[in-house]
Amino acid sequence: MTLVVLTVIVVALLVAVLAVFLFAIGVLLNRTADNLDDCARNVKTVAHQAEVVGPALGRIKETGTTVVGALPLLCEAAERIGVAKSAPYVDPSETPYSAPSRDNSSARSAVTSEAPHAAHAAVPVAETQSVGYLDEKRGSLGYLDA
Numbered sequence: 001m002t003l004v005v006l007t008v009i010v011v012a013l014l015v016a017v018l019a020v021f022l023f024a025i026g027v028l029l030n031r032t033a034d035n036l037d038d039c040a041r042n043v044k045t046v047a048h049q050a051e052v053v054g055p056a057l058g059r060i061k062e063t064g065t066t067v068v069g070a071l072p073l074l075c076e077a078a079e080r081i082g083v084a085k086s087a088p089y090v091d092p093s094e095t096p097y098s099a100p101s102r103d104n105s106s107a108r109s110a111v112t113s114e115a116p117h118a119a120h121a122a123v124p125v126a127e128t129q130s131v132g133y134l135d136e137k138r139g140s141l142g143y144l145d146a
Helices: 002-050 054-085 105-114
Strands: none
Touching: none
16 A cells, blocks of 8 residues: 555656756746847848848949949059158168258258257258148148148
8 A cells, every 4th residue: 555655646747847847947948038029020120120221232232333433543552752852862771861951950050059969960851842741830731721
């Protein structure tokens, strides 16, 4: 008789544990279904919002093609401006340094008065070409002036 009672108790516990386990799985599946429903609604919203972009893709592609076609001309123009605004290049190995022919006595006196015993004080300051927006004079923007 005790063996029968113990068997019934073990079977009842097994059924109870299986019921709790199935209930937990059901809760997780319901939560997953809700999340998938939210995802499906979000995908529909994104698809609806993306429909507006579709017709404009042709214009975007056309503009990109135009810009790509203009890049070589823009690069060439930028290079010409850079060369025109830069200081002339002199290879130091070809010609020795010689003082400029212009009178830079004011520039020399400014340099020598600041550091009379410095090594660079003997080198005269040469006037350089304008470099556009980097001009020392605040009123001038070089080639950017209107």
